[in-house]
Amino acid sequence: MYDFDEVLDRTQLSTSKWESEIFRTGNKNLLCFGTADMDFKSSPAIIDALQSVVDKGHFGYPYKRDSYYDAIIGYLDRHFSWKISKEMIANSVSIYPSFQGIIEGLTEEGDEIIFNSPVHHIFKEVVTANKRVAVESPLKLVDGEYQLDFNHIKASITPKTSMYILCNPHNPMGRIWNQDDLIQLVDLCAENNIIILSDEVYAGLIYPGESFTPLASLSEKAAMNSITCISASKSFNVTGIKHSLVISENPEFISVYKEQLKKNNEYYGESIFGHHATEAAFSNSDEWSNELMEYINGNFNFLKEYLKTNLPDVGIFQPQSTYFAWLDFNYLGLSDNDLVNLFEKEAEIIVTHGYVLGEGGSGFIRWNLGCPRSVLKMGLERLKTAIENKK
Incomplete structure (x- = not known):
């Protein structure tokens, strides 16, 4: 019923998750999976409620x-x-x-x-x-x-x-x-x-x-x-x-x-x-929320299968909640700075890096799954290419 596959027109948006990162790096080609927002419109009930406030003026x-x-x-x-x-x-x-x-x-x-x-x-x-x-x-x-x-x-x-x-x-x-x-x-x-x-x-x-x-x-x-x-x-x-x-x-x-x-x-x-x-x-908004989590679950399963097939050494942890995937890249043997460069410079992907999250986070990344599956697929393909190029 709800179209979570819709890719929003970013020329009409100004967000910390995307536009701020593009401004910071100067790279308009970035794909952003970092900041804890979703790339979906909110539930229709919320949009209608806010529009009602606006209409009253x-x-x-x-x-x-x-x-x-x-x-x-x-x-x-x-x-x-x-x-x-x-x-x-x-x-x-x-x-x-x-x-x-x-x-x-x-x-x-x-x-x-x-x-x-x-x-x-x-x-x-x-x-x-x-x-x-x-x-x-x-x-x-x-x-x-x-x-x-x-x-x-x-x-x-x-x-x-x-x-x-x-x-x-x-x-x-x-x-x-x-x-x-x-x-x-x-x-x-x-x-x-x-x-x-x-x-x-x-x-x-x-x-x-x-x-x-x-x-x-x-x-x-x-x-x-x-x-x-x-x-x-x-x-x-x-x-x-x-x-x-x-x-x-x-x-x-x-x-x-x-x-x-x-x-x-x-x-x-x-x-x-x-x-x-x-x-x-x-x-x-219960119905919207239920469909959202079905979609997020589908995104996680897509990511899991993609990594299993293409990057099998990446450690994957099964989430019970949130729209995050927690992934272990320590097998690459990279420093945290080099891992940042791999994602941001070589793959042109923004994620949240685990080393900033305290002890136990080094070598891990948090990937935001709150996005259309087509965007997720593009990000994973970029990551695969960047890692293969390092070999």
């Missing part, structure tokens, strides 16, 4: 209607059996800005904050910029599957550890942490008075046959010792709209977070487009 400070909250509450219950209330919901302009208020409000300067690498480089950047100590606990790779290394996590905890930032589903490899992992993490953090900040922004991008459990939905212990960040941004391709949700059953956590918003008046006004896009995404 009034763009003043918005008011959140009951339907806005009903959409969020209904989506989380419908998809994840996570039952929340309006009082548990706060906002930000996007996921990472909300980290600042959470970190500043619930930890002290000099505190240690644990997270698992490789992960988006902003995790470390935000922690250190807020004058806290970033502590990487690398994921371990067992039989081709990434796992939380609880021995390393336990060894990383000190009296200064006050927060654990969980990425679930995990960016870059699309791993969903199972309920046993989450329960063990909740118990460990509760025993050590460590608050869990759970980044669940990719929760709407679940592969067919997989399931996702929000950490806070596990138990009262989990709910009262965590604060969750979600958004329609990644799942419905509305990252430019700048609206996100901060959710916690612990009234103190929400109160402290809202108090932090007073530092820049972020609690007032917000984005009228963010409100309407969020409501439309969570209330009336």
